[in-house]
Amino acid sequence: MKEKVLILGAGYAGSVVANVLAREFRNKIARDELEITILDKTDLNINQGGFTFLPFGLYTPEDITKPRKKLISPRVKTFFGMDGEVTAVDLKNKEVIVKSNKKYSYDHLAIAMGCITDVSAVPGLSDDLNTFYTSMDDAFKIRDLVENIKEGKVVISVASMPVPCPGAPVKFTFMLDSYLRNIKKIRDNVQLTLVWPMEPIGPPEFNKFVTGQFAQKNVEVIRNFPLASVDANKKELTSKNGDTINYDLLIAVPPHKAPQMLIDSGLTDEKGWLPADRTTLQYRGPAGNYDNVYVLGDIGPADILKTGIGAHYQAIAVSQNLINDIYGNGIKIPYSGETGCPMITELESPSTHGKGYIATWKNNVPPAPFTTTKMGWFFYRMYYHIHWDISVKGMF
Numbered sequence: 001m002k003e004k005v006l007i008l009g010a011g012y013a014g015s016v017v018a019n020v021l022a023r024e025f026r027n028k029i030a031r032d033e034l035e036i037t038i039l040d041k042t043d044l045n046i047n048q049g050g051f052t053f054l055p056f057g058l059y060t061p062e063d064i065t066k067p068r069k070k071l072i073s074p075r076v077k078t079f080f081g082m083d084g085e086v087t088a089v090d091l092k093n094k095e096v097i098v099k100s101n102k103k104y105s106y107d108h109l110a111i112a113m114g115c116i117t118d119v120s121a122v123p124g125l126s127d128d129l130n131t132f133y134t135s136m137d138d139a140f141k142i143r144d145l146v147e148n149i150k151e152g153k154v155v156i157s158v159a160s161m162p163v164p165c166p167g168a169p170v171k172f173t174f175m176l177d178s179y180l181r182n183i184k185k186i187r188d189n190v191q192l193t194l195v196w197p198m199e200p201i202g203p204p205e206f207n208k209f210v211t212g213q214f215a216q217k218n219v220e221v222i223r224n225f226p227l228a229s230v231d232a233n234k235k236e237l238t239s240k241n242g243d244t245i246n247y248d249l250l251i252a253v254p255p256h257k258a259p260q261m262l263i264d265s266g267l268t269d270e271k272g273w274l275p276a277d278r279t280t281l282q283y284r285g286p287a288g289n290y291d292n293v294y295v296l297g298d299i300g301p302a303d304i305l306k307t308g309i310g311a312h313y314q315a316i317a318v319s320q321n322l323i324n325d326i327y328g329n330g331i332k333i334p335y336s337g338e339t340g341c342p343m344i345t346e347l348e349s350p351s352t353h354g355k356g357y358i359a360t361w362k363n364n365v366p367p368a369p370f371t372t373t374k375m376g377w378f379f380y381r382m383y384y385h386i387h388w389d390i391s392v393k394g395m396f
């Protein structure tokens with residue numbers, strides 16, 4: 001009997017798993033002993049991290065998108081569109097149904113379906129929604145708004161946690177400061193405010209570094225402001241504690257949630273995310289405990305940080321565990337909480353060098369003290385190009 005691996009979602013995490021398994025099992029696949037299938041609702045992979053940079057003209061749509069067919073090994077069966085858009089997952093019967101009503105069975109399942117914004121969770125937010133968190137079109141809308149800033153109070157509001165890459169709004173704020181200061185030279189006319197839903201911004205060393213940068217750059221930071229509602233007419237934000245803030249231009253990071261069909265399939269927990277063992281990443285939740293089902297990337301438990309770096313390391317751990325499961329050697333290797341937050345504090349401009357750093361940490365190894373550097377800026381700029389051939393293809 002042919003063994004079947006099914007991967008749901010061909011974004012960052014799902015693609016890495018597909019590519020690592022295809023390399024390891026090239027002989028089994030050639031002998032028709034193993035089949036690896038990956039499903040996605042679209043055929044285009046978008047590196048969402050690039051959305052933060054589009055408003056400042058640092059990458060183009062061509063830089064941050066690639067057809068999935070070019071990223072996934074030809075040894076993997078791919079189904080995109082109607083035959084790839086998952087509508088129901090039945091863990092008990094090991095069956096997945098897609099929009100075209102086609103059914104897929106499996107022996108091993110990896111769920112890597114990411115997450116989506118939930119704008120309706122904040123009353124009034126859709127009346128004044130400017131965000132770089134959703135799509136390239138929305139990021140270009142932010143570019144046009146940013147280009148037209150002349151004066152006033154710009155508020156960057158992170159509604160709630162968890163969101164993918166919580167560092168991205170911080171980095172966006174620093175880039176906006178740098179853009180207004182060194183490129184448009186109107187920073188003195190603009191008040192910049194970052195509104196944050198909790199007290200700390202990342203782990204202690206991260207929080208310490210960004211807090212110092214905010215002070216240096218004269219960026220106001222309002223913490224403990226979980227967003228409750230937006231009044232677009234009054235241009236006013238209200239927090240769940242009843243505090244209010246006014247703005248001239250609002251740039252928001254909406255709440256996020258799991259894809260609705262996973263909620264409807266009864267797989268999510270009370271926090272709305274897919275629960276899993278924090279180490280093995282095997283599904284442990286309301287639908288039961290399943291050793292043959294792995295959960296990885298942004299869809300995972302609420303308390304595992306949702307970053308591309310984390311998705312990458314989770315994909316490496318899940319790939320190795322699937323390899324072990326298929327060989328039947330009983331070995332489990334852990335996901336050790338490897339994650340990180342790339343930071344930019346200065347854009348390259350006629351009067352400044354770009355400055356960046358990629359802070360990383362894992363369970364029991366917090367980030368060390370750091371600062372941003374010119375080399376960090378070059379590396380970060382370069383990363384977006386090597387992402388496709390090194391990271392997504394699971395080469396490390």
Ligand SMILES: Cc1cc2nc3c(=O)[nH]c(=O)nc-3n(C[C@H](O)[C@H](O)[C@H](O)COP(=O)(O)OP(=O)(O)OC[C@H]3O[C@@H](n4cnc5c(N)ncnc54)[C@H](O)[C@@H]3O)c2cc1C
Binds near residue numbers: 042087164261
């Ligand atoms: C603005 C922004 C900036 C970011 N910046 C950074 C950064 O600087 N560094 C960093 O490490 N991370 C960053 N991230 C986070 C990073 O992009 C995510 O953590 C990463 O993409 C998660 O990978 P994933 O595979 O879990 O999800 P995705 O890459 O989102 O993949 C999920 C896939 O599932 C598919 N899917 C969803 N529903 C269905 C369905 N019903 N049927 C079939 N397929 C479906 C989607 O089409 C998608 O292809 C950023 C994110 C954003 C939004």
